[in-house]
Amino acid sequence: MKLGSFVMDRPVFLAPMAGVTDKAFRETVRSLGGEYVWTEMISDKALSFRNPRTVRMLDPEGEASPRIVQLFGAEAHSMAKAAEICQHYGADVIDINMGCPTLKIVKNGEGSALLRDIERAQKIASAVVRAVDLPVTVKMRLGWDETEIVVKELGRRLEAVGVSMLTLHARTREEFYSGRANWQWIKELKESVGIPVIGNGDISRPEDARRMLEETGCDGVMIGRGALGNPWLPFRAQHFVRTGRLTGEPSWHNRSEVASAHFERLLRYKGEKIGLKEMRKHAAWYVKGFRQAAQLREKIMQVKEPDGMLEILKGLGNYQGDYQGDYQA
Ligand SMILES: Cc1cc2nc3c(=O)[nH]c(=O)nc-3n(C[C@H](O)[C@H](O)[C@H](O)COP(=O)(O)O)c2cc1C
CATH class of the missing domain: 3.20.20.70 (Aldolase class I)
Structure with a gap:
């Protein structure tokens, strides 16, 4: 087209x-x-x-x-x-x-x-x-x-x-x-x-x-x-x-890297205060499918400093479980 x-x-x-x-x-x-x-x-x-x-x-x-x-x-x-x-x-x-x-x-x-x-x-x-x-x-x-x-x-x-x-x-x-x-x-x-x-x-x-x-x-x-x-x-x-070929789901390591890079962009474009605030909702979406998602979301909502958020996002990379977070319409 x-x-x-x-x-x-x-x-x-x-x-x-x-x-x-x-x-x-x-x-x-x-x-x-x-x-x-x-x-x-x-x-x-x-x-x-x-x-x-x-x-x-x-x-x-x-x-x-x-x-x-x-x-x-x-x-x-x-x-x-x-x-x-x-x-x-x-x-x-x-x-x-x-x-x-x-x-x-x-x-x-x-x-x-x-x-x-x-x-x-x-x-x-x-x-x-x-x-x-x-x-x-x-x-x-x-x-x-x-x-x-x-x-x-x-x-x-x-x-x-x-x-x-x-x-x-x-x-x-x-x-x-x-x-x-x-x-x-x-x-x-x-x-x-x-x-x-x-x-x-x-x-x-x-x-x-x-x-x-x-x-x-x-x-x-x-x-x-x-x-x-x-x-x-x-x-x-x-x-x-x-x-017609399906590429695999991203690994947790990959998720962690992409979410961290996303956050770094937000900080760059919107500054620490707004960047951190806006990353909370994205981070809550990124952890969908993570076994301890509920606890992690709580931490995400409470984190006060960009470093704390980065630590949570980097930590996703250590997760070994399967991804089960596909959005269901
Ligand atoms: C958080 C959110 C914000 C949206 N903002 C807009 C918008 O700014 N402009 C627009 O045309 N549609 C907006 N939409 C509608 C989406 O573009 C889309 O039409 C809708 O979500 C249906 O597609 P989906 O089933 O793939 O989500 C928004 C949807 C969501 C969930």
């Missing part, structure tokens, strides 16, 4: 995840062979005001292309302005969030609220397409709830205004993350539009990625929760999809 000048063979994307897919995590995934990553969602307004924290979220310095930046907002004008800023800072692709279900977001008309106002959704996409010389993509859900499924209609409207690719998380807003994603809709969207469609929802193993491609005919897939504490998964899924 093609996205602007980027040619990709059944790409496996790391999903945008607020509070997770920052520069440190994206680099960690890339260091393990993951090719395609996405920023966290970034507020159009905060970016327009050049809020320093928000501008840092965007910083693509040193990152390989394609650099895909996700924006959220409710107004065409400010989304277009934010997209221009992203282009200025070196983004290669602008993605628009039409799926975030959180109340804080939808009450402002942003994220999945746009699924209830597809005129506005189309206007936003059109304004962003006109504002930049980059491919513009949209990530969305099926609709607000099961009585308001808009995916095909919205997909066609977005294609008509020049959107280059659609990613579908195959749940409604009301479902949040519950139940199972309904992959049938990915197939239906793919059959309704001529642009590439990326399928998303409940890929927790490399085999799921291949199954989604086969069952839905989508052009690529995206992995979210499956990559939490498991930054190997995007590469492993990509490799399996392309070659």
